[in-house]
Amino acid sequence: MTKLSETELASWEKTRDLNAELLQALHEAKRGQWSRKTEFIPQPDGTVRRVVTRRDGTVEKDEVISxxxxxxxxxxxxxxxxxxxxxxxxxxxxxxxxxxxxxxxxxxxxxxxxxxxxxxxxxxxxxxxx
Incomplete structure (x- = not known):
């Protein structure tokens, strides 16, 4: 799992075809496959780390929540x-x-x-x- 830098994220956003992604996500949902997965990891201080991962392994969001x-x-x-x-x-x-x-x-x-x-x-x- 790698987190994209701001530059990499901007570059990736320019190459996206949202219509194709939405159609693919719809087909995957119908087949019961996931396109994004959210994991909650409890931390010792009572907070929780939330990691949202795309199916290709790219970390979309990694944050600590109260x-x-x-x-x-x-x-x-x-x-x-x-x-x-x-x-x-x-x-x-x-x-x-x-x-x-x-x-x-x-x-x-x-x-x-x-x-x-x-x-x-x-x-x-x-x-x-x-």
Whole structure:
């Protein structure tokens, strides 16, 4: 996994064919293949390192996120649900979930407790989603 420098990223962006990439991603999704993968790696200080990797092995994003943001992202990742499905399951809007994941807002007490359950026991929420 290599991270592109700013110059390499700009050069790569100039050569992209977005229409072809979107069509390829659509075909891969239909076949159940992934085009981007997100990994969450807990850090000793309570934060979480999030690494987004493209299928070709290139690291698209590598960042450390706060423990509050990490809780929401880890809970959703553990369930394997999309943002819209996870938001519906929690009874919140997709926008609210996005605000939580981006750290602009924090979940309320009840929502925070449900997120802890989702992180520790994702099978419970997966069962509810089915």
């Amino acid at each position: 423990s509050e943001r990490a809780q929401v992202a880890l809970a959703r990742a553990a369930t394997g649900l999309s943002q819209s499905a996870f938001a519906k399951l929690l009874g919140v809007s997709v926008r609210t979930l996005q605000e939580w994941e981006q750290g602009r807002k924090l979940p309320s007490g009840a929502a925070a407790t449900l997120l802890k359950v989702a992180t520790r026991h994702p099978e419970v929420l997966q069962e509810l989603a089915a």
